[in-house]
Amino acid sequence: MPVTADRYGYLGPEASFTEAASRRIPTLMGARLDPFDSVHAAIDAVRSGEIAGCVVPLENSVEGSVNTTLDELIRGEPVVVATEFLLPVTFTLMARPGTDLPSVRRIITHPVAEAQCRTWLGKNLPDASVALGSSTSAAASAVADETVGADGHPYDAAISAPIAAERYGLVPLAEGIGEDEDAVTRFVVITRPGRPPRATGSDKTSLVAYIRDDHPGALLEILEQFSTRGVNLTRIESRPTGNGMGRYCFVVDAEGHVADARVGEALMGLRRVCADVRYLGSYPRADGVRPPVGRGMTNEDFRDASSWLESLRTGRS
Numbered sequence: 001m002p003v004t005a006d007r008y009g010y011l012g013p014e015a016s017f018t019e020a021a022s023r024r025i026p027t028l029m030g031a032r033l034d035p036f037d038s039v040h041a042a043i044d045a046v047r048s049g050e051i052a053g054c055v056v057p058l059e060n061s062v063e064g065s066v067n068t069t070l071d072e073l074i075r076g077e078p079v080v081v082a083t084e085f086l087l088p089v090t091f092t093l094m095a096r097p098g099t100d101l102p103s104v105r106r107i108i109t110h111p112v113a114e115a116q117c118r119t120w121l122g123k124n125l126p127d128a129s130v131a132l133g134s135s136t137s138a139a140a141s142a143v144a145d146e147t148v149g150a151d152g153h154p155y156d157a158a159i160s161a162p163i164a165a166e167r168y169g170l171v172p173l174a175e176g177i178g179e180d181e182d183a184v185t186r187f188v189v190i191t192r193p194g195r196p197p198r199a200t201g202s203d204k205t206s207l208v209a210y211i212r213d214d215h216p217g218a219l220l221e222i223l224e225q226f227s228t229r230g231v232n233l234t235r236i237e238s239r240p241t242g243n244g245m246g247r248y249c250f251v252v253d254a255e256g257h258v259a260d261a262r263v264g265e266a267l268m269g270l271r272r273v274c275a276d277v278r279y280l281g282s283y284p285r286a287d288g289v290r291p292p293v294g295r296g297m298t299n300e301d302f303r304d305a306s307s308w309l310e311s312l313r314t315g316r317s
């Protein structure tokens, strides 16, 4: 398959939240966007060069990380985050025309949506079962096609993005059924590793740190690399490495860009103390926040310290 520079994938099928996010990401304007069946399939198409990049959900303000995406970043051929994007999400319960709310017994949706609609379901459809699918739009499509579930019966309703009702010929039975009306999902554009975008002063850097020999304070050692250089973390998450029981790595989002001296020094520190460090990219922050840089932590401070050391070593002032 030829590489098409402006061909991007997204977690489909059509009318997923991920498609909605993809169509609003400024750096993808004008790009061709194609649906993929799973996060794995989309990221693998990036790895193989079939597409330039793909959009996948990474984190939700209520439910936390999307583990299928995190695990793709941790394992396999390395890929990086090129862009992040925040999209508010509202959930709609939808069914084939003629289905009424009390008759809904079998629901299908994505795990992130299920977690956020649990309270509403417990109150309004306490006896309904919820099956988990690869995306909210795949769920809507399964309801429209009368796909049968594990019990041999077709699903009655899907929890999906409002636009999925129209796309799959379903009717909304209940709208805004999520726990938090202000829920936001963080989507990322994944590409093959390459030169990161320029530092903007409002950036994040993501990475995975693998502990070297389990020992007391191993996590502290990782955290120290950031704290002594004044680098604030916005997220730290442990995930199994997939290589044996109890083996975990840490997925970190840090404020700043790999081009910032303090972030670069923290990365070098990690490289010295960890078994492995996987760089997952530096990219502009979706929230536009420009955190203040602490005293002694600016690029100039690091430059000055480095030339001072050089003068000691060479005897030249």
Ligand SMILES: O=C(O)C(=O)Cc1ccccc1
Pocket: 011, 015, 016, 017, 018, 019, 057, 060, 089, 110, 112, 113, 134, 135, 136, 137, 161, 185
């Ligand atoms: O993109 C979708 O439709 C998904 O299924 C992933 C998802 C699920 C819930 C909130 C945001 C993204």
